[in-house]
Amino acid sequence: MAIAGFLVHAEAGQCERLEMNLAEIPGISTFGIHRGYYLVAVAEAPGDSMEDLLHRVHCIDGVLAVYVTSMTVEDEIVA
């Protein structure tokens, strides 16, 4: 299972709604709103579907950008 930490850069005034949207997506945990426009989140998904998951986040209306801060795939690689 891959685990990615990421920031969601939200358009002005969209953070609260986006936090609720993200909470509904299986595999995503949120860790609060910061500076009024960043959502901190972690995604868990099989390596070959992580991009789909992050792309889905990127396509939500009100998301300006998604910045990945870390990606761990050690379970899949080591195995």
Place this chain on the structure above:
Amino acid sequence: MTVSRREFLIGSAAALALGMVGSAPRAAAAGKKESVDRWVKGVCRYCGTGCGVLVGVRGDRAVAVKGDPNNHNAGLLCLKGAMLIPVIYAGDRITEPMIRRGGKGSPLTKVSWDEALDFAADAFRKALDAGGPDAVAYYGSGQAPTEESYLANKIWKAGFRTNNVDGNPRLCMASAVAGYLTTFGKDEPMGTYNDMDTATCFFIIGSNTSEAHPVLFRRIAQRKENSPDVKIIVADPRRTNTSRIADLHMSFIAGTDLALLNGMAHVIIREELDNPRFYGRYVNFVTNDGKPCAFEDYKAFLAEYTPEKVQEITGVPAADVIRAAKFFAESSSTLSLWCMGINQRTRGVWANNLIHNLHLLTGQIGRPGASPLSLTGQPNACGGVRDTGSLAHLLPAGRMVANEKHRAEMEEFWGVPKGTIQPKIGHHTVALFEAMAKGTVRAVFIHCTNPAHTLPDLNALTKGLETAFVAQTECFMDAETLKYADVVFPAAFWCETDGVCGCTERRYALTEQAIKPMGNCRPTVQILMDFAERAGVDPKLFPYRTAADIWEEWRTLSKGSPYDFYGMTRARLKRESGIKWPCPAEDHPGTNLRYVRGEDPLVPANHPDRLFFYGRPDGRANIFLRPHQPPFEPADKEYPFVLTTGRVIDHWHTATMTGKVPELQKAYPSAFVEINPDDAKKLGVSNGDRVVLETRRDKMTFPARITDTCMPGLVFCPFFDKNKLVNRLFHHAVDNTSKEPEYKICATKVYKQA
């Protein structure tokens, strides 16, 4: 409390993300061991942003990657960078040397290193015997580490004695190089990414920063979020994601940017927003054919570029031209950013000059936040190719092949007899592949690039690859150029070797070796030296054991030059996360504001002026009187649409890396054509329909994406897809000065497939 490994990893990921926004981690697991054995510092393998990365190694395998918090990216990465690990272990890595025994078209066969190297060396010796030094060539890359490009440049120019050394930077940033050279006398920008944190106006033209340089886009967007009064102007025929944060988006007709830029200058002068005190002291005015002239001549030249006339030419409302000019000139500090939309033009150098003109006319230069900053497409085009002079007309550290003194300096430094380096400039990229097709260049060594995918007018130019002997270093089996390779050398990939990269902002950073090369792969510097010796080059020319030895020579050569980075020892680069040159001494912190007294160590501390453009004989930069000229092949009655190309966020260049990551490939599995809804309606095309693009070179079919990203009359295709080589549709006209092809504009028919 017990914490499972999974919980620990989730907590770590959240903590790192929180750290990026300066918040205290509140969910991180504590008291657990690191998830990897060690973190090894490096630079992302992809774009010219040059993000710092840390590669996590467990045992002998790379298992994780994260952003380097100490580099300019402050720990952030885009999706591509974050997914580099699976690229290393892609199933089609080339791990054994191969040759094509039966000539072109026959299968590649795995052989020993000795056999492969002898095979290539023999072909080069035969080419040299038959055609002399200029019968061989090197075609390099802005992705190769600096040590590799420096070494290849030396081997070919001083060893084989040919200046047929060029590379893919010719295709992406040669116009930016010539723009800086003609305006300021020396290549490379004077500003840095730091300017993004202080600029109060951004002028982004010909750059889809949000997709091509996402981490820099974050910095710009954050600046806007923190200071809503900051103005952002985006000038781009396409309405990309970048324009979503813009105060003003000017969607101009492709190929009319020269008129737009002159129109802004016209308004600046008309509204008395120019800065006579600045340009009176620091600027010369120069006619289009290089003759000195006066400000009044420039003003007269601009007279015809009224906002109304510019509207006629560009399609941008006159009021927006005026607004843009005022934003630019009235801001306390304006930062211009541009990329391939400006460079990949038959008048790319002029377009670069005209951007510089705006800064020099208004004095928006040489202060924090005020600078013209050309964005780079590849991780080491700046440091590896531009600075080492690994192009057909250049020698290291700003020297020119055509300059006798410069050749003599390099011959002395390299310890070769006077007259070794030929005075004749070598073939630029398009000319090189034409010469290969004609048979005058008989053998080429291609390193770390994929020209059979990226050259313009592919049907014409790949004939060179069909004709000449091709030796190639490559990591992945699906690179299009492999189809033409006679010998393939498996090169160590990215963090399997060590090397320095120099990114957009003059920042040099070291990627350290994190893991051993896969299979039978070898570091490219070893491949180059072994090959050259077998091909007859005197090994005294390359007395190196490691890439670090080559860096030491290059560092020494830079001393006292306008590219001085003597202070960047290998040990220091290992300690620090990138340093910006000029950096003449080990205790020098690096330079943010080039050409500025008190900031740039190459400007004497007692210089009478605050700014000193030391690349110019009189220390003054040039404002050029460059007129608007149309592109090489504008739309016409027969071919009524303009085709343009570019990137998408999840792929990089020819997707030989990003295409290996299923997660990235699934986001954009294949190329498409963007069509404006109004055009689609007229053409009877719906989303997903098969649409034919037919140009004077070829025709191809793409699925349609109906979107208002493109203005009416414009269609866009990404170029990553090896199954749809869109460059087959393009001409290969080049800029007169930079010799960079015009990938951004060709005329095309568009119709629904029958």
